[in-house]
Amino acid sequence: MIEFYNVSADIDGRNILRDISFRIVQGEFAYITGPSGAGKSTVLRLIYMDLIPNEGMVIIDKYSSAKIKNKEIPILRRRLGVIFQDFKLLPDRNVYDNVAFALRVTGVKGAAVKRKVLRVLAEVNLGHKRNRFPVELSGGEQQRVAIARAIVNNPFIVLADEPSGNLDEQASFEILNILEKINRQGTAVLMATHDNTILKRYPHRVIKIKEGLLNK
Ligand SMILES: Nc1ncnc2c1ncn2[C@@H]1O[C@H](COP(=O)(O)OP(=O)(O)O)[C@@H](O)[C@H]1O
Ligand SMILES: [Mg+2]
DSSP states (O other), rough: EEEEEEEEETTTTTTEEEEEEEEOOOOOOOEEEETTTTSHHHHHHHHHHOOOOSEEEEEEEEEEEETGGGGHHHHHTTEEEEEETOOOHHHHHHHHHHHHHHHHHTTOTHHHHHHHHHHHHHHHTOOTTTTOGGGGGHHHHHHHHHHHHHHOOOOOOEEESTTTSSOOOHHHHHHHHHHHHHHTTTTTEEEEOOOOHHHHHHEEEEEETTTTOOOO
């Protein structure tokens, strides 16, 4: 489902990742850990093909980094749900429209939009805040909107780049509870974090990166 074969990646001519190989299987929950600057976000960028390896190959679903065409990358990304430390919500749209937007760009129309948006907002316990704007929400609530938006297209995996990095402990635990619930429903989760409290409290497979190499 996700396979890295001896992947090396450079950014602006500087080598960031070297000879990385691992795979994530269907329905798995795994962490990518390592100190700041280790290359965690770069691994996630390789998965959503914001970056193409200099050497080796990344296989995501039926797409290979060696063969994918530029016009296929948005189609691949619809199969992935991505969330970030800074939420990246649209500030001028309410909660409902932030989620509906992600659905409409994939061509979903009419009553199906409302049904799907309300279903995922219920999943993240935010149905009652559907008319609020991001600025009216706590950080934890904003991240839950981002999760709803990430899962509304039924991705096979959620990629989470330090999703609790801006949140207090209570809000972080809520995010992890939701990610675990999504995972129990069959969606794989790959989460970059360096938060040891989370790793201990929510134990899952750990993929360690240090200075661009998998730490075995
Ligand atoms: N857009 C970029 N331009 C230049 N260097 C970058 C860029 N993105 C990441 N890097 C460098 O790549 C290395 C790994 O970064 P990153 O993957 O963001 O690490 P992490 O997410 O583990 O903190 C760091 O040394 C960082 O400075
Ligand atoms: Mg990072």
